[in-house]
Amino acid sequence: MHYLLTDTLIAGLPLLPVVMGIYLVIRIRQDFDLTVDGSLTLGGAVAAVSLNHGLPVPVAIIAAIAAGMLAGLVTTTLHLAFRVPVILAGLVMSIGMRTLNLRVLGRPSTSLDAGAGLFGGLSGLAPTAHDWIVIAILAAFALVFLAGVSLLLLTEVGLALRATGVNVGMARAQGVDDRRSLALCLALANAGAGLSGALIVQSQGFADSSTGTGTLLAGIGAVLLGELVARPGSASRVGRVALSVLAGTVLYRAILVGALRAGLEATDLDGITALILVAAVAVNRYLPTLNKILPRPRSRAAPGARSSPPVRSTASRRPEPVAEEVG
């Protein structure tokens, strides 16, 4: 059982930045960015090559993040300048980046030199200590990124970003340049992918050209699962959003790790991912119905799930007009 926890965290924590980025794109902008598949690989490649050339770890990681961010900005440019839909632009990028990543790596895969990277100095520790230190380091990076993005969402800039995904006409009327918001969103998402790639490569000790494949889909699965668990409700509850990303990533990984330990073949894991996605979507859809059928505990009101405005007891208030059909 204890292995389930450590294996899940070691495999899942590096993915937190990219899942946060994917959340931004699919929930805040209601769009899909396939660039993340390529950016994650690129971040890993840049980190590996930097480390193998003797660059210090912080430089390697920053380079990976910057590389990812650049990729996101290229996708944005494709969309804005050539009016290619974001989905298509991302697809094109992820294909083109395959060549780029091979060039950066120089070969299909490359191992990190011994002792390089964040975890290089940890050899010689007892297994449990080793694992937990690795987990602590990964958690530090992932959570700092998560906190940074959350704080950003709470600023004026972040609020503008949230608004463009919800109601772009209104956002523009409030002076928000939605093209800049898109650039910010994709840059952030792919910066997260770059960071995730750098973390993964240092954790597993090698970089190869297929590391990022399937990232977007796995991230969507994690996001859906996370929403099921943490129910962020509105885009205003940024703390809940961060929690749902964390919960979703960890839970998603836990299911996969558990399946592996239970003896399932790795090639079945894609099928499991698909099942998770379908189940998450279905439960999301039918949960209100389920809630009506199943008996609910009396005193708890589900946060954010009210379907009609509550009655307030302020006596001086004028009676409200009959609530009209909300669109």
Next chain:
Amino acid sequence: MNMTSLRRRLAVSVLAGALGLVAAGCGGSGGSSGSSASSGDPVKVNIFEIAQADIVTTVEAAFRKRVTSALAPRKVSFSVSNANGDPSLVQSIARNLSRSDSSLIAVIGTPAVIAMAQQDSRHPIIALAMGDPVGGKVADSLDRPGHNVTGTIDFIDPARLLDELAQVSPAPKRISTIYDPSNENSQVWVAALRKAIKARPGLSLREATIAGSADVQSAARSLVGRTDTMLIGPDAAVATGTAAVGAVAATNSIPLYLTSGVATTRGVLATLGPSYAELGSAAGDLAAKVVAGAKPETTPFGRPGRLIWEVNPETLTALHLTLPATAR
């Protein structure tokens, strides 16, 4: 005879001779099995590689060296094509090479061998260190290939490996392996491993599968606590992730043996396998024979000779094991 008919006969024979030379020249440059080039001409050899990897480099270098020296003083020219692991590239390179005018095509990498054999039944094809030619359907049997493909195989029966490992002190009992089920070679090897383990009471096998090199770390971690020895077969995807397996093995003090690759990666105890350089050279000998006129159909595949241990001394010190005499 009068002068005109003599001149006519002379003209006809000169013409016939010229045509004959042209025909011979065409036949020679078109390339065919059983070379028709005269023994002074340079030999063109195509080398087709599936991907970039250290093992490929080793085999290729040994092959080249042996071919060059075996065919001396004839000049041998090599031209190398590398598919970089891309399946579609494999197909197009195979098609290209089937139209070339080389004397033979040396191929490294099972998918490349199979693709080449499918596209080309004309050139002699020398498979360098292939896993399973019969299973790959490029030969009827190892002793009598029956088609235009021969070469050397690198398959060492896992039973042989287990016998070697049994001499390690302490001896392994709970053996584990990691492999990619979609890799034909790996399937064959793991099946043989299963059989060998079954035949040895007291041994058990735990398998972990991957769908790609990104899964290697999780697979390795999933074996912790369930194995006392890791044995990795010839699987390219796992080979890519050797660093990850090594890290897990090192942290958890599990002896890790590979059947290909190098032992210098941290955490690897030793590689046990054929000498790929020897397999490359042996294939070079076969290639020289084919150029001299031997038919691939009847030239048996070369098998691995001795088992070579390549030990990582740091890992050995950390694990406190005693290796058999053959390993030192």
Next chain:
Amino acid sequence: MLCLENIRLVHNPGTPTEVTALDGLDLHIPAGQFVTVVGSNGAGKSSLVNVVSGVHRPRSGRVIIDGRDVTRLPDHARAAWISRVFDNPLAGTAPELSLADNLALAMARGGRRRLRPALTRQRRELMRAQLATLGLGLENRLTDPVALFSAGQRQSVTMLMAGLTQPKLLLLDEHLAALDPRTRARVLELTVRMHDRLGCASLMITHSMRQAIDVGDRLLVMARGRVVFDAAGPDKTNLTPSDLVDIIAGLGDAPTDRQLLAG
């Protein structure tokens, strides 16, 4: 304050569906003036709003706000000077964001958005004070997503948001149309109050001729992409709805059923 010079707006130029929405429109609105606009469908009222707000760029002509030529600026760049309220009461607020977030978004309108927190205690106090003036009890519901509010509440909030900064122009595009009578009266009162408080120019499109006459300082009738009738002061207040209907019909246009019913 707002100057439109010779505005020509053509939709789908060069195609069979080409239509001239605004045809050499000239308009000058000084600061502080409340202008109402009526006209039948297709008269160009929405096009007028879109050109002023920047959603559509005119084929020719200039849009000048407070002496500044904004013709080339996109709509979001003009938001510093123009507050717009839409006809769809749900369009002016972001449904999945909380009330506080919506108001904060409006408070940052016109200035550079920075990396400082959008919601501070000071701002929340200000929001509560402002919301209290609506008398709807919304000041207690800052954290509720706006999607939970009724259409009337949302339009009231949109009006409030329009006045949170100091716009030079209030652009009201049939903003009372989709509301029930009681809410409509309230939002109209709010509109007038806001105009007086801010001292800005206001341009209100309405389909109610009664409203157009009773509210504001000046009335415009639009037809076929031009202003065809312009009355201020007593000329305006002495008009009756049937006068307006005659004016419109006299041009060959037909007043819409809504206009006739609303009177």
